Amino acid sequence: MPVGTQATVKGLTIDQVRATGAHMILGNTYHLALRPGHETVRKLGGLHGMTGWDGPILTDSGGFQIFSLDAINDISEEAATFRSHLDGAVIRLTPEHSIEIQESLGSDVAMVLDHVVALPAERDLVQDAMERSIRWAGRCLNAATREDQAKFAIVQGGLDVELRTQCARELASMDFQGYAVGGLSVGEAPSEMYRITAATCPELPEDKPRYLMGVGRPIDLLESVARGIDLFDCVMPTRNGRNGLAFTDGGSLKFKNAIHREDNRPIDETCPCLACKHSRGYLRHLFNAKEMLGPILLSIHNLTYYQTIMQGARAAIERGEFDAYLAEKKRGWGEVASA
Known part of the structure; x- marks a missing residue:
């Protein structure tokens, strides 16, 4: 929610x-x-x-x-x-x-x-x-x-x-x-x-x-x-979004970092959200320029990402494949085995 x-x-x-x-x-x-x-x-x-x-x-x-x-x-x-x-x-x-x-x-x-x-x-x-x-x-x-x-x-x-x-x-x-x-x-x-x-x-x-x-x-x-x-x-998806952090299957991206300055790629090519219609370089510019659109777009992306995770979980449970789904996500996030 x-x-x-x-x-x-x-x-x-x-x-x-x-x-x-x-x-x-x-x-x-x-x-x-x-x-x-x-x-x-x-x-x-x-x-x-x-x-x-x-x-x-x-x-x-x-x-x-x-x-x-x-x-x-x-x-x-x-x-x-x-x-x-x-x-x-x-x-x-x-x-x-x-x-x-x-x-x-x-x-x-x-x-x-x-x-x-x-x-x-x-x-x-x-x-x-x-x-x-x-x-x-x-x-x-x-x-x-x-x-x-x-x-x-x-x-x-x-x-x-x-x-x-x-x-x-x-x-x-x-x-x-x-x-x-x-x-x-x-x-x-x-x-x-x-x-x-x-x-x-x-x-x-x-x-x-x-x-x-x-x-x-x-x-x-x-x-x-x-x-x-x-x-x-x-509050994590929106709070982190307002502070320039985006969640992805490959881990989090910090858009205040210089590495994104000239990056033409979207946050996630498979994501349908408004933020992913723009380049990483543009998103970084918005945060560095303190434009309010940056926090809005990353909040939208993070909420979309969280909903996508949960949609995937529901589908995996219905297929009887939740354990494999969890393992796949953890590999992408670089997470170790659960305690």
């Missing part, structure tokens, strides 16, 4: 996002509640009406902001209290209010409010946050009033397999439409993320989607698919 934190995938129109092959996008409860306000979004037709996106939209609950704004928050059983990064105003976010906001936003999938802790952390702290996340998930489920909005629970438990398994089993016993693995991709080694994902997925229902939040590099997507994950989001 391309990340549209503020109801926009940075720098791109909705038509451009759609043209990358995206089927679903993500918005953020915390940011949209602050600006323009969830009631304003509701009056503008919800996220679909306001943005013009006619596909599914998932909204994160604000749980990650509890983690990322750790220096200015206070967590109690009732709520998370922290200050707005915009004006310092005190925000009190309960599971019930998170669902209320997401119902106003009109997303198709609402994430439960969870308690994320920075890693590494003491086991008691991780367990406390995990158990609170289970209780908050139940409160979110009880608070929901929209039958047209799916609710996804979030498995927490840090890097502890026992805690992850406990959390997954308890959440799986509740009536959610999907399940996410949260609290990863926060600085741990990829091998640790793969280990926890591999341990968690078997505890989740096979007939419901599994979502790995905030991941990641192309190799992380495919390694996680191999372990049972269906759905991803990450």
Whole structure:
């Protein structure tokens, strides 16, 4: 899912996002509640009406902001209290209010409010946050009033397999439409993320989607698919695109480097995106001249590349050839065997 934190995938129109092959996008409860306000979004037709996106939209609950704004928050059983990064105003976010906001936003999938802790952390702290996340998930489920909005629970438990398994089993016993693995991709080694994902997925229902939040590099997507994950989001394709990096089957290309100055080749001759209608030399010029078109074009290319990877994964799974597909991609990226 391309990340549209503020109801926009940075720098791109909705038509451009759609043209990358995206089927679903993500918005953020915390940011949209602050600006323009969830009631304003509701009056503008919800996220679909306001943005013009006619596909599914998932909204994160604000749980990650509890983690990322750790220096200015206070967590109690009732709520998370922290200050707005915009004006310092005190925000009190309960599971019930998170669902209320997401119902106003009109997303198709609402994430439960969870308690994320920075890693590494003491086991008691991780367990406390995990158990609170289970209780908050139940409160979110009880608070929901929209039958047209799916609710996804979030498995927490840090890097502890026992805690992850406990959390997954308890959440799986509740009536959610999907399940996410949260609290990863926060600085741990990829091998640790793969280990926890591999341990968690078997505890989740096979007939419901599994979502790995905030991941990641192309190799992380495919390694996680191999372990049972269906759905991803990450700012990496657009953030790296804005900074001059393009993803390809042969590894990443840095367009601020002089090697591309007189290169007439496209990023990828097989890629149908707008960026690949231009030469590498032109793209390098755009970045060096600080023209806004450069970040736009590379964002489009990277999103297209990510969607192409996932399309290829789906096709390979249907053919029963996913292992070979993963191995081929890893050779191109220069990746070693998975941990």
